[in-house]
Amino acid sequence: MLDIKNLHVAVGGKEILKGLTLSIAAGEVHAIMGPNGSGKSTLAYLLAGRTGYDITQGSVTYRGEDLNTLAPEERAAKGLFLAMQYPVEIPGVTTLTFLKTALNAQHRARGEKELDAMSVLKFVRKKAEALKVSEDMLKRALNVGFSGGEKKRLEILQMALFEPKLAVLDETDSGLDIDALKLVAEGVNALRSPSRAMLVITHYQRLLNYVVPDRIHVLAQGKIVAEGGKELAHELEAKGYEHIAGKAA
């Protein structure tokens, strides 16, 4: 599904990722853990195609294609989804209008039939209920006045609607209380499937208690410094990043 080889990425001329190698197959859930400044969000933005993130060396292959040649909207239409750490607020665009526009843009790009307003509404309502995304939220301007938890729930709702092949979750647990975290984790778990891969990026082990990964990679200073199974999260929590990163170095 996703093959990252010796990836070096510079932001504003400064190298942030320094030779990252990572491979995720369909059906797998991987986690990337790492301290602040290790390059976690850089990786997330790079995968989604944000401008200003330049690959200076190495490659990212997504389902056999060089990801670097695709615009963000093309990546989305081809099934790549990034749940963002800081979802943006857009006054003047209602949430439902946004969802319909995005859904149909992806359908159009894939040569699929577009959905009319009624079908979109039915589809959204069905998925929204489980994530406790209210009718009121759908009617309001996108993310405007939403609480931290509401914003993250809306990200997961989008993931459920777009049915991506590869979902990258960037710090989806940040700013959530325990109830909101459980709700979001349930939403994520409901989307685990043999045909879907997930990359969960997090600073803390907390989310991984609920979304249990197949594999954990520890990122420090732009490189993977440790890898292991789900038990690695507990070791990190107990001993800290310094210990693991130091042992690797």
Added chain:
Amino acid sequence: MNAPVPNIFADAVDARSLPDWLSQRRADAVATLRTQGVPHRRIEEWKYSDLKTALEPANDSIAATAAWSIENVPTGVTLFDLADLSAAPEWVRAHFGKAAAAETVPAASLALAEGGFALHVARNAVVTEAVRVGLSANGHVRALVVLEDGAGLTLIEQQSAAGAFRNTGVEIVVGANARLTHVRLAQAAPNNVQIEDVAVRVARGGLYRAHLFTGGAELSRLTLRMTLKELGANAELSGVSVLGGSLHADVTTHVYHAAGETQSTQLFKHVAGGKSRAVYQGKITVAKGADKSDSRQTAKALLLGERAEADLKPELEIFADDVKCAHGAAVGDLDADSLFYLRARGIPEQEARNMLLRAFLREAVDDVADEAIRATLWQSVEDALPRAMVSAL
């Protein structure tokens, strides 16, 4: 000896016979014109709109009276044709030309226009059907709108794009607890110099509300001068300007809080593409003693072309204590984070830009309470956007 008459002026001025009640007001206007002349860019208030240069090709050919039309006068509204001032009713004599002599542009229309319209709504009459006024052709024209205490009216002013020069001078009198909604639609008029001065006086508890769409002209200047003269008077303004090509639009407002507990709100959004120029100058004065006044003003501009320009100039003058004044102005491009967010959800770049552009403008249209007016304003925006976006593609 008198100074020469400026070129938006004609020799007919002094030869006209006027009713007694008007002669002094007109004489004051003539004096203003003679001393001040046509405004140009070295006058601070006209810095971004050089009327003198714009009018040079027209020379002295513009002493005509522009045309106006009102197809339907709803029940409760009295219409008086200003061409026949000798027969003016008391409400016209009381107000016409009173707020014109201080500034050159309204002074010119008062001195030169030989016609126009006046509307009157009687005490406590609330007229639900809107009055639609069309303004066209070249020259000067005057208008007077008088709402007696407790009256209500919606006025929809449509400035036609045809013509070379039009100067509209409007006086609006809003009585105690009266409410006027003034909608002004001015579609793009590339070959037109379009200037308008609106002087509004609002009495105790009254409300003047304006919703503006400005499509720009070779030179377009709208000056809104509002005096909130008694306790609790209000002004609510919102406007959008959507410009492309080499169009220009200047919206200049001056809200004068003369009394306590007066409120004013302003929200202006401008989009400038091509090498167009959007101007907003918003002055707020809170007079001594106008305590507990509340004044808010926001003006934002989006530049779609590298050669487009926006000049936003907020100005506050506060002489009272215990007042609330909030203002903000910002010029920029579409928000990069928002654009990335939409694209990352599969929305192609151009479509995402279109969404954000409309969202930006919508904020200044969405607060229009009347659904039909909101739809009309939005349609004007949609009609104007393609021209503004030419350079953005």
